[in-house]
Amino acid sequence: MSCCGSQAGLVALRPDARAADEEVLLASPIVADGVRQTDLSVPTIHCGACIRTIEKALDGLAGVESARVNLSTRRVTVKWRADGPPPPLIETLEQAGFQAHLFDFEPDSGDGARSELVRALAVAGFAASNIMLLSVSVWAGAEAETRNLFHWLSAIIALPALAYSGRVFFRSAWQAVRHGRTNMDVPISLGVLLAFGMSFYETMVLGPHAYFDAAISLLFVLLVGRTLDHMVRERARLAVKGLAQLSARGAFVLQEDGTQLYLPTNEIRTGMTILLAAGDRVPVDATVTKGSSEMDVSLVSGEHAPVRVATGSVLRAGTLNLTGPLTIVATATSGDSFLGEMVRMMEAAEQGRSSYRRIADRAASLYAPAVHLTALMTFVGWLVATADMHHALTIAIAVLIITCPCALGLAVPMVQVVAARRLFDAGIMVKDGGALERLAEADTVVFDKTGTLTAGVPRLIGSCDASRETTAIAAELAAHSRHPYSRALVEAGAGLPAPHIAFDEISEHPGYGLEARSGASVYRLGRPEWALAGVTEAGSISGNESVVLAKDGSRLSDFRFEDRLRADAATAVAELKEMGFRVQVISGDREISVRPIAAELGVPWLAAALPGDKTTHIAALEASGRKVLMVGDGLNDAPALAAAHASMAPASAADVGRNAADMVFLHESLTAVPLAISIARSAGRLVRQNLALATAYNVIAVPIAILGHVTPLVAAVAMSGSSILVVANALRLESRRRSAHAAGGARLPTKAAMEAAE
Amino acid sequence: MKDYFFLIPIALGLGLAALAAFMWSLKTRQYDDLEGAAVRILQEEDVPIRTKSGQ
Numbered sequence: 001m002s003c004c005g006s007q008a009g010l011v012a013l014r015p016d017a018r019a020a021d022e023e024v025l026l027a028s029p030i031v032a033d034g035v036r037q038t039d040l041s042v043p044t045i046h047c048g049a050c051i052r053t054i055e056k057a058l059d060g061l062a063g064v065e066s067a068r069v070n071l072s073t074r075r076v077t078v079k080w081r082a083d084g085p086p087p088p089l090i091e092t093l094e095q096a097g098f099q100a101h102l103f104d105f106e107p108d109s110g111d112g113a114r115s116e117l118v119r120a121l122a123v124a125g126f127a128a129s130n131i132m133l134l135s136v137s138v139w140a141g142a143e144a145e146t147r148n149l150f151h152w153l154s155a156i157i158a159l160p161a162l163a164y165s166g167r168v169f170f171r172s173a174w175q176a177v178r179h180g181r182t183n184m185d186v187p188i189s190l191g192v193l194l195a196f197g198m199s200f201y202e203t204m205v206l207g208p209h210a211y212f213d214a215a216i217s218l219l220f221v222l223l224v225g226r227t228l229d230h231m232v233r234e235r236a237r238l239a240v241k242g243l244a245q246l247s248a249r250g251a252f253v254l255q256e257d258g259t260q261l262y263l264p265t266n267e268i269r270t271g272m273t274i275l276l277a278a279g280d281r282v283p284v285d286a287t288v289t290k291g292s293s294e295m296d297v298s299l300v301s302g303e304h305a306p307v308r309v310a311t312g313s314v315l316r317a318g319t320l321n322l323t324g325p326l327t328i329v330a331t332a333t334s335g336d337s338f339l340g341e342m343v344r345m346m347e348a349a350e351q352g353r354s355s356y357r358r359i360a361d362r363a364a365s366l367y368a369p370a371v372h373l374t375a376l377m378t379f380v381g382w383l384v385a386t387a388d389m390h391h392a393l394t395i396a397i398a399v400l401i402i403t404c405p406c407a408l409g410l411a412v413p414m415v416q417v418v419a420a421r422r423l424f425d426a427g428i429m430v431k432d433g434g435a436l437e438r439l440a441e442a443d444t445v446v447f448d449k450t451g452t453l454t455a456g457v458p459r460l461i462g463s464c465d466a467s468r469e470t471t472a473i474a475a476e477l478a479a480h481s482r483h484p485y486s487r488a489l490v491e492a493g494a495g496l497p498a499p500h501i502a503f504d505e506i507s508e509h510p511g512y513g514l515e516a517r518s519g520a521s522v523y524r525l526g527r528p529e530w531a532l533a534g535v536t537e538a539g540s541i542s543g544n545e546s547v548v549l550a551k552d553g554s555r556l557s558d559f560r561f562e563d564r565l566r567a568d569a570a571t572a573v574a575e576l577k578e579m580g581f582r583v584q585v586i587s588g589d590r591e592i593s594v595r596p597i598a599a600e601l602g603v604p605w606l607a608a609a610l611p612g613d614k615t616t617h618i619a620a621l622e623a624s625g626r627k628v629l630m631v632g633d634g635l636n637d638a639p640a641l642a643a644a645h646a647s648m649a650p651a652s653a654a655d656v657g658r659n660a661a662d663m664v665f666l667h668e669s670l671t672a673v674p675l676a677i678s679i680a681r682s683a684g685r686l687v688r689q690n691l692a693l694a695t696a697y698n699v700i701a702v703p704i705a706i707l708g709h710v711t712p713l714v715a716a717v718a719m720s721g722s723s724i725l726v727v728a729n730a731l732r733l734e735s736r737r738r739s740a741h742a743a744g745g746a747r748l749p750t751k752a753a754m755e756a757a758e
Numbered sequence: 759m760k761d762y763f764f765l766i767p768i769a770l771g772l773g774l775a776a777l778a779a780f781m782w783s784l785k786t787r788q789y790d791d792l793e794g795a796a797v798r799i800l801q802e803e804d805v806p807i808r809t810k811s812g813q
Contacts, residue, residue: 047797051801069791072790122784
């Protein structure tokens with residue numbers, strides 16, 4: 001096993017160290033007397049040795065009080081003394097071979113709901129097991145005296161447990177009833193409360209039948225489902241949140257007295273002068289007043305080629321400064337920036353989707369009235385037939401208890417928990433169960449290009465007359481720059497022997513390229529017109545996507561780059577087409593770069609689309625009756641992600657896009673899309689089966705209850721039986737995976753052959 | 759009937775003790791990192807979790 005591998009290759013290039021310190025301070029609140037806490041996300045932690053390495057390295061730093069690794073969430077919590085400067089946490093981790101980034105600290109907010117559920121579950125479990133013990137002896141035929149004692153004991157245990165554990169359901173049911181709606185929690189709460197009330201009455205009048213066990217075990221089983229559901233969603237949420245933040249937390253603002261102050265993004269006002277180092281993201285919309293550089297705008301507009309900027313250029317919030325330091329003046333606050341505009345468009349688009357009702361709610365809205373009506377009619381029927389009020393009421397309540405939607409309450413969440421877990425294992429995070437239902441309904445897939453179909457990272461595609469020697473020289477130079485083309489060159493030169501040239505000084509000329517001296521000769525790697533300056537080679541400059549390596553102004557070789565398709569993009573699209581989907585590409589990039597990619601995949605395309613165009617396009621598709629799955633990553637895709645029926649984003653997506661998407665996939669392969677759809681569809685099938693099972697159970701059990709044959713024993717057996725059936729059916733999704741794995745193993749050779757053919 | 763006088767409180771008491779133990783372990787955050795706990799038992803030095811109240 002290769003353990004705790006360090007990321008070899010690149011010369012470490014850090015953004016401005018001061019800015020990093022200020023960012024750490026912003027993200028580290030004071031948690032105790034003079035102690036700050038920093039949460040770091042370290043996605044590569046995976047074993048016991050990693051834990052030791054990290055904790056030892058961090059504990060050794062000056063000022064660190066304690067460092068604790070959480071392997072489940074891949075996070076490190078560091079407490080350090082607030083009187084000193086922030087310890088170099090991220091740098092230390094990087095030296096130890098771990099990529100780390102800041103995780104926004106939340107004061108135990110997410111844990112609150114989970115621990116409430118777990119505590120409720122523990123209390124219900126305790127009460128259910130003890131009441132069940134007492135009930136078994138009653139069913140076994142205890143004498144009247146013992147039976148009454150046991151009923152009283154059960155009541156004493158059940159009352160606090162019901163009050164404590166039942167709150168979860170009562171609260172949600174009360175919310176629904178107060179707003180004139182009904183959900184699954186309404187019949188659950190009503191059934192449990194009535195079962196308890198009737199049993200309590202029976203106990204007081206020393207009657208033979210009490211249903212305490214049914215009421216409490218129902219709570220217990222439903223809480224198990226609820227807790228599992230919550231934990232899966234929480235895990236997905238944390239995993240998505242743990243990804244690197246791709247918008248600026250703040251920036252250095254130049255004060256009037258010449259000093260610099262680090263301000264969080266939302267405190268930056270129009271007209272402030274911001275100093276933007278290479279490697280920083282633009283915090284708010286701004287204009288360049290000094291300096292020149294290149295910007296990576298792929299997350300913002302979808303254009304994959306870096307854009308050159310100089311004095312007077314307009315920058316959009318969220319773009320990444322690649323090469324040179326810039327002085328910029330804010331032209332908008334964060335709320336009015338491009339980002340803020342996207343968030344507003346997203347909110348507007350989301351309103352359309354919120355009308356979607358989850359299948360469980362739809363089932364509940366049919367189920368609850370039907371059940372309550374049946375109970376009422378039973379009551380009236382028995383009252384008319386026997387004129388015995390108490391008897392009629394007892395039977396009517398027994399109907400409510402037996403129909404209490406235990407199986408129905410588990411039918412949907414259990415399947416979704418198993419499905420979400422399967423997707424999680426495949427690196428796909430699902431935000432909530434409703435997303436799976438919507439995904440299963442999709443019939444059209446719209447892809448964004450840059451960063452979604454393509455990796456968003458340029459790759460060296462060919463170089464005229466480039467030998468291994470010149471590529472190695474270029475890679476050596478490129479290691480000193482963060483420009484995406486340089487990164488691609490470093491990657492290409494990774495396996496090559498080091499060149500026999502020692503460079504004395506290497507400098508980066510923002511917007512142009514790199515220059516290095518070796519003895520008397522000058523090497524330049526960069527834009528052709530700059531690298532070949534002084535030599536008039538008319539007609540040899542082939543376009544802005546090529547880079548030239550020149551020695552003293554004469555060309556050694558040139559390199560061309562292209563954004564490459566993601567691994568398996570072609571397979572994924574072919575698979576989707578085979579499944580009967582209509583597949584489209586819509587991109588903010590220029591036609592010239594969209595067309596070849598769309599042609600390669602054989603799908604219709606739309607280029608140079610503005611964010612608004614994307615949403616209108618999706619709205620038009622939806623209006624024509626299609627259900628759209630949008631897959632996109634950029635800031636400009638966020639409104640479209642929110643507008644579509646279902647949406648997915650890669651882990652490399654802009655923060656807003658990740659938040660807008662229903663699902664986030666972590667692996668590079670695009671086959672995540674067809675995989676998620678097929679799991680969502682089989683989950684949908686199982687949900688419908690489960691609902692059918694629950695209905696069948698009611699068809700059998702309700703007549704027995706109406707006829708008045710339900711004793712506590714019958715109720716306990718029927719209810720647990722139906723729950724077990726539903727849970728077992730949900731677990732079939734898990735067993736299907738094993739057979740799918742076996743099939744996947746057989747398919748591997750073809751995949752390898754395809755890769756070799758590329 | 760006299761047997762119940764002892765047996766039932768004992769049975770319930772045991773159950774309650776288990777419940778209290780579970781609540782305590784939950785409160786001291788022993789379930790926060792189950793995967794980590796599984797690999798930490800193999801480490802030689804035993805470092806206790808420092809909770810906020812423990813400082």
